Amino acid sequence: MKATVDRDACVGCGLCESVCPNVFEMDSDSIAEVIADVIPPENEDCAIEAQDDCPVSAITVN
Template sequence: MKAVVDKDVCISCGLCPSTCPEVFEMDDDGKAVAISGEVPEESKDSAKEAEENCPVSAITVE
């Protein structure tokens, strides 16, 4: 399972790193970014929660 943030859509709200800091962080440009590797097993539920709660649907976790 991988997580991707569409930086063109991201509004820098900070919800994803507050929901799942193991997978998401804010980049130097103020936009969210996901880890490049696989989502850790123990973080899958919170990564999906971040995807579902993103106000602009900028996150894909599959």
């Protein structure tokens, strides 16, 4: 699985980083970025949770 973040849509709330810190982090502009090229199997559930809970639907996991 891989994750992407629509940087134009991200509002920098930090939810994804708090839910799944091994996959997402906030950059110096407070915009989410993906830090895992491939989501480790043990982090797939939290990455999907971050996608589902993102208030602006900026995250895609597939």
